[in-house]
Amino acid sequence: KQEVTQIPAALSVPEGENLVLNCSFTDSAIYNLQWFRQDPGKGLTSLLLIQSSQREQTSGRLNASLDKSSGRSTLYIAASQPGDSATYLCAVKRLSGNNDMRFGAGTRLTVKP
Amino acid sequence: DGGITQSPKYLFRKEGQNVTLSCEQNLNHDAMYWYRQDPGQGLRLIYYSQIVNDFQKGDIAEGYSVSREKKESFPLTVTSAQKNPTAFYLCASSQTVNTEAFFGQGTRLTVV
Numbered sequence: 001k002q003e004v005t006q007i008p009a010a011l012s013v014p015e016g017e018n019l020v021l022n023c024s025f026t027d028s029a030i031y032n033l034q035w036f037r038q039d040p041g042k043g044l045t046s047l048l049l050i051q052s053s054q055r056e057q058t059s060g061r062l063n064a065s066l067d068k069s070s071g072r073s074t075l076y077i078a079a080s081q082p083g084d085s086a087t088y089l090c091a092v093k094r095l096s097g098n099n100d101m102r103f104g105a106g107t108r109l110t111v112k113p
Numbered sequence: 114d115g116g117i118t119q120s121p122k123y124l125f126r127k128e129g130q131n132v133t134l135s136c137e138q139n140l141n142h143d144a145m146y147w148y149r150q151d152p153g154q155g156l157r158l159i160y161y162s163q164i165v166n167d168f169q170k171g172d173i174a175e176g177y178s179v180s181r182e183k184k185e186s187f188p189l190t191v192t193s194a195q196k197n198p199t200a201f202y203l204c205a206s207s208q209t210v211n212t213e214a215f216f217g218q219g220t221r222l223t224v225v
Contacts, residue, residue, distance in 0.1 A: 031210070032211060036216070041221070043117075043216040043217050043219045044203065045216075046216075049213045051211075091156075091214075093211055093214075100158045100171060101205075101214060102155075103148075103155035103156040104155050105153065106155065
């Protein structure tokens, strides 16, 4: 069974700091890994998708890496801004079973001005 | 503009009632999903559909039902058999099972 863990559960940083969010998963048989952002009371916004054959993806100030063999992914946010404050979720798409996405519980990020 | 629309945004259910949550997408995606989100927990899969007229149970399907009569629509019914329905419900779609997934804005269901 695929288990997805995100550490830390909450993180508070001053504006301008670079930061890393972590995601680990127990089964390396995945199609892809996707990072999402969720604002309070809202749906999920897709940030980055990494296919199982890829090592990293970049979009603006965001960089996501994937090490499938060790079951780890990181989301790097450069020069953080107060507008980055949100909950960040990672999800892995399984190769077996339902082929559904398995989610971590998220990291709640607060960027202080 | 393209996207996934969930309605209503807020829904209140009395004990013993069935309620239906709407999910519509104009992205021409084949796969659609329903997830439930509870405070402090990750999303859990209720049902998914890879193609029209076909759907499969997820991890927590008991007390829920779905239909997929049209490609763009995947409504979720929360039946009276669901003992703890108060939660935030999210609908998602993707072109295929292994491509990027997109989510709607969610429906918050409360039992009164």
